[in-house]
Amino acid sequence: MATETAAxxxxxxxxxxxxxxxxxxxxxxIGAFLGAIAVFFAFGYFARGVNWLGDPAIAAGWTDQAAQYxxxxxxVALLMIGGEFDLxxxxxxxxxxxxxxxxxxxxxxxxxxxxxxxxxFGLAIxxxxxxxxxxxRLPSFIVTLATFFxxxxxxxxxxxxxxxxxxxxxxDSAKGFTSARHIFASDLTHWSFKxxxxxxxxxxxxxxxxxxxxxxxxxxxxxxxxxxxxxxxxVPVARTKITLFMMTSGTAALMxxxxxxxxxxxxxxxxxxxxxxxxxxxxxxxxxxxxGYGSVIGTLFGAAMLxxxxxxxxxxxxxxxxxxxxxxAILFAAVVLNLFVRNRAQKVK
Amino acid sequence: MTTTHLLEADAITKYYGNIVALKGISTYVNxxxxxxxxxxNGAGKSSFIKILSGVHQADDGSLLVDGEAVAFxxxxxxxxxxxxxxxxxxxxxxxxxxxxxxxxxxxxxxxxGPLQWVDAAKAKSIVRRELGEMGIDIRDPDQPVGxxxxxxxxxxxxxxxxxxxxxxxxxxxxxxxxxxxxAGVVLKYVLQARDRGVAVIFITHNPHHAYPVGDRFVxxxxxxxxxxxxxxxxxxxELTRLMAGGRELAELQHELAAIRAEI
Numbered sequence: 001m002a003t004e005t006a007a008x009x010x011x012x013x014x015x016x017x018x019x020x021x022x023x024x025x026x027x028x029x030i031g032a033f034l035g036a037i038a039v040f041f042a043f044g045y046f047a048r049g050v051n052w053l054g055d056p057a058i059a060a061g062w063t064d065q066a067a068q069y070x071x072x073x074x075x076v077a078l079l080m081i082g083g084e085f086d087l088x089x090x091x092x093x094x095x096x097x098x099x100x101x102x103x104x105x106x107x108x109x110x111x112x113x114x115x116x117x118x119x120x121f122g123l124a125i126x127x128x129x130x131x132x133x134x135x136x137r138l139p140s141f142i143v144t145l146a147t148f149f150x151x152x153x154x155x156x157x158x159x160x161x162x163x164x165x166x167x168x169x170x171x172d173s174a175k176g177f178t179s180a181r182h183i184f185a186s187d188l189t190h191w192s193f194k195x196x197x198x199x200x201x202x203x204x205x206x207x208x209x210x211x212x213x214x215x216x217x218x219x220x221x222x223x224x225x226x227x228x229x230x231x232x233x234x235v236p237v238a239r240t241k242i243t244l245f246m247m248t249s250g251t252a253a254l255m256x257x258x259x260x261x262x263x264x265x266x267x268x269x270x271x272x273x274x275x276x277x278x279x280x281x282x283x284x285x286x287x288x289x290x291x292g293y294g295s296v297i298g299t300l301f302g303a304a305m306l307x308x309x310x311x312x313x314x315x316x317x318x319x320x321x322x323x324x325x326x327x328x329a330i331l332f333a334a335v336v337l338n339l340f341v342r343n344r345a346q347k348v349k
Numbered sequence: 350m351t352t353t354h355l356l357e358a359d360a361i362t363k364y365y366g367n368i369v370a371l372k373g374i375s376t377y378v379n380x381x382x383x384x385x386x387x388x389x390n391g392a393g394k395s396s397f398i399k400i401l402s403g404v405h406q407a408d409d410g411s412l413l414v415d416g417e418a419v420a421f422x423x424x425x426x427x428x429x430x431x432x433x434x435x436x437x438x439x440x441x442x443x444x445x446x447x448x449x450x451x452x453x454x455x456x457x458x459x460x461x462g463p464l465q466w467v468d469a470a471k472a473k474s475i476v477r478r479e480l481g482e483m484g485i486d487i488r489d490p491d492q493p494v495g496x497x498x499x500x501x502x503x504x505x506x507x508x509x510x511x512x513x514x515x516x517x518x519x520x521x522x523x524x525x526x527x528x529x530x531x532a533g534v535v536l537k538y539v540l541q542a543r544d545r546g547v548a549v550i551f552i553t554h555n556p557h558h559a560y561p562v563g564d565r566f567v568x569x570x571x572x573x574x575x576x577x578x579x580x581x582x583x584x585x586x587e588l589t590r591l592m593a594g595g596r597e598l599a600e601l602q603h604e605l606a607a608i609r610a611e612i
Contacts, residue, residue, distance in 0.1 A: 213466040215456045218445075222453055225442035232424075232440040234454035292444040 028286030029298025031337045035284065035330070036301040036308070043312035050315045056191040058315065063193065066307025067200035069274070070300055072255050073281035074207040075248040077299040080282050081211070082241055083224030083291030084133060084140040086248045088125070088147035089278055093271030095151045096122055096256025098159055101168030101266045104177075111176040115257050122253025123246045125151075130245030134238040140245075152272060159268035169265040177261070185262035196258055200303070203251070207296040220244065224291025280327060281306060284334040286341070305330060353416030355379050355548045356401070356432065356517045362409035363396050370396040373410070374574050376567045378517065378548040383539065385559035386552045387592050388569035394552045397569065398519050401550065402434040403427035431516035435506045435523065443495030447487055448476045450494050451509050479512045480505065483541045500531030504538045517548045524558045536562050556592045560585045568592060 024030060044053040052058055072089055079086055096118045103114035129147055133140045159166060171177070186195045211217040219240045222230035227237045252271075260266045284302030287294030309326045313319075354377035363371040371393045378384040388394045399405040401412070403421030411418050414430050421427045424434070441450045452472050458465045473490045480487050485504045487497075494502060503523045510518050520539065524532035539562050543549050553559050559566060566583060568575040568591045575591055 209466075213469070215458060215465070215467055218449055218453060218456055218467060221445050221449065222442050225444045229440040229442055230453065232436075292442065 027295070028293060028338075028341060029295035029301065030286075031334060031341070032285045032295075032298040032301035032305065035334075036305045039305050039308050039312070043308060043316060046318075047312055047315035049317060052312070052315060056193075058311070060191050060193045062307045062311040063197045063200075063304075064307075065310045066303045067194060067196040068255075069277050069281055069306050070200040070303030071196070071203055071258075072248070072252050072274070073278045073285075073299050073303050074203045074296055075244065075251045076278040077282035077285055077287050077294055077296050078207055078211060078220055079244045079248050080279070080287040080289070081224050081291060081294040082220045082244045083227065084241060084244065085144060085279065086129065086245060087141065087144040087275045088129065088151060089144075089248050089252045090271045090273055090275035091148050091151045091155065092122060092125060092249050092252035093256040093259060093274065094155050094266070094268065095125075095271075096253035097260035097266035097270055098155055098168055098256075098268065100257055100260045101171050102158075102162060104171050104174035105168060106162065109174070111174040111180045111261075114174065115180060118257055119250060119253050122250040122256075124249075125253075126246035126249030127242060129249065130242030133245070134241055148275065155268045155270075166269070167265050167267045171260050171266070172264040181261045184258045194262075196262075199254075199258070200300070204296055204300045207299075211296055216240070216243070221292060224293075226292070277306060277327070280331045280334075283338065284330060286334075286338060288338055289335075302334075354413070355415065356550075357413040357416075358397075358401065358410065359413065360410035361397065361400055361407045361412070363393075363400060363405065364408050369572050371400075371407075372573050374567070374569070375410075376565070376574075376577050378550055378565070380516065380546050380548050381543055382564045383543050383549040383551055383562050384565045384567065385563035386550065386567050386569065387554065387556060387559055387588070389554055389592070391571070392569040393572040394554075394569055395521070396572075398434065398521055398550070398552055401427070402432060402519055431514060432519065433510035433513070433515035433517070434519040434521065435503070435510055436521050441494045441502060441506060444493055446491045446493055447497070447505060448473045448490035451476045451479075451490075451505065451512075455513065475512070479508050483508050483511075483538050485538065498531060499527050500534040503527075503535045507535075507538050507542055511542050511545060511547055515547060517550065518542055519550045519552070521552050522554070523551070524553060524555065532558060554592075556585060556588045560588055 041053075050058055072093070076086060076089055099121055100111075100114055100118045103109045103117060104111055107114075125147065129140070129144055132138070132143045136143070156166070159168060162168065184195065184199075187193065188195055188198070211220060219230070219235050219237075222235050223237045223240045230237050256266075256271070259270065281302035282294065282299050283289065284305060285295050285298030285300070287299070306327060309330070310323055313323050313326065357377040359375050361371055361374045362369075374393070374397055376384055376386070386394055386397060396405065400407050403424045403426050406420070406422065412421070413419065414432075419426075419430060427434070442453070445453070448469070452467075456467045457471050457475070459468045459471075460466050476487070476490045483504065485501065485508060487501070487505070494505070497505065507518065507520070507523075523535050523539070527535065536558060539549055539551060543562075551559065551563065564580055565577060566580070566588060567577045568588070578588075
């Protein structure tokens with residue numbers, strides 16, 4: 001504190017008093033937090049046909065949807081802060097669920113080793129994505145778009161060849177299914193909150209801890225903020241980025257496992273389109289498209305907001321096609337807000 | 350060799366293809382001294398510091414650290430010998446906080462076994478102490494580097510290099526983009542680093558910035574050295590004259606006078 005006092009006497013012309021409110025408002029996740037609260041109460045007003053604000057079953061519904069988005073959005077947010085995108089994160093859910101279905105119903109494996117193999121498959125795809133981006137220096141947008149389309153074709157053609165239909169069914173015939181479903185896809189209480197919600201919150205806490213407290217988190221910020229500067233001071237930028245891609249694909253694989261166990265079957269088109277939802281969650285949560293800045297906690301509120309919109313529009317008895325319009329409007333509002341926040345953060349005082 | 354210096358360059362020569370970028374440049378620096386490298390744009394200042402910091406390798410001549418010849422193949426080699434370079438672009442991430450930048454790539458950690466986390470409290474208190482010792486007034490180690498002024502950023506970069514054990518600090522035009530007042534602030538930190546026993550190599554094109562802090566001045570012009578002067582051998586006026594190209598400037602003035610006479 002002594003040095004700060006000295007500062008006052010030496011350079012008063014530069015000192016701007018920063019109040020606690022200004023400090024709070026310049027957090028990256030504050031927009032998503034306030035937005036989620038606003039959306040919650042807005043549907044409390046519009047969805048008057050149901051007890052939106054007080055009914056736990058309603059909350060179980062939208063948290064289920066939010067967890068669907070929020071689990072994979074955690075590593076997607078970290079990846080964006082690290083300066084990269086992964087457009088294959090959606091289709092990976094389908095690929096992983098289908099692989100689990102294949103291993104369980106056609107290779108007749110016990111579900112537990114099958115789950116392990118699927119998670120390894122996810123990590124491997126992430127490694128390939130990351131290595132390609134780092135080695136070719138191509139934009140990750142293009143590299144993962146290619147992965148997206150390759151996997152989409154494999155999912156559709158593979159499933160058709162295997163089953164003659166567009167889905168793999170009877171995943172619950174595998175040994176160990178009941179115990180696995182209990183861990184990944186069961187209901188928590190008689191209000192039917194999903195265990196998935198715990199996975200969502202748990203992964204968010206792990207992601208937030210990594211970003212704020214670990215050395216790896218420091219490296220993520222620097223890899224996205226200024227990779228050259230980071231390399232100059234000895235940060236292994238390539239390793240950091242590859243790890244982030246592996247975390248993203250690996251978590252998408254976990255989501256595929258959760259869905260396959262929950263639905264007991266897997267559609268070949270599963271997950272396609274979700275890649276953009278994950279990115280919207282991260283952007284709403286305060287992540288900059290240019291990298292170097294963002295919040296995992298904010299991403300949780302972003303996912304919550306999108307989950308509420310999805311279910312709220314139905315409960316308000318509006319045409320569910322409006323969901324897309326809402327998602328677009330939320331994204332736009334978030335980007336404008338982020339621009340404002342970033343300009344504040346970079347402003348020379 | 351009669352005396353050994355902390356860092357010495359002996360007849361450094363560098364070619365880029367058939368262009369002679371540097372020809373026979375020699376100088377040295379000792380602990381607690383400031384050697385200034387002066388020169389206009391294109392004089393070879395950047396090439397020279399890139400050789401000193403291990404980015405490029407000299408085609409001829411030798412580098413000596415503590416009197417022993419060294420061959421740097423990368424900036425990492427130079428850093429291992431305690432030679433730290435603060436570039437104009439500063440190796441700082443604007444959106445990250447001061448303390449995260451200060452320790453980037455060398456984070457202090459604590460924890461149990463594989464579960465390790467960054468000791469933020471320790472990092473912040475070190476940042477406050479180190480910057481305080483150099484008289485740098487960072488209000489809050491949590492503020493993003495992007496909100497600091499140019500002079501403050503330079504100062505943080507210098508403090509970081511000193512903290513991480515730099516014996517030789519190479520500063521690449523630290524004052525060139527700054528206003529008068531900010532440049533003065535940075536010059537003060539250059540002297541503070543010197544007083545802590547660091548050898549400083551200060552690259553600049555401004556003799557008014559170099560003269561007050563330097564112990565020794567090397568003037569480069571089109572890749573050759575116009576001489577190395579101790580402070581006692583040269584005054585600011587002469588330094589400025591040499592810097593500005595001396596005879597060339599006189600000729601130019603002569604020509605301009607002639608043109609004016611014709612009009």
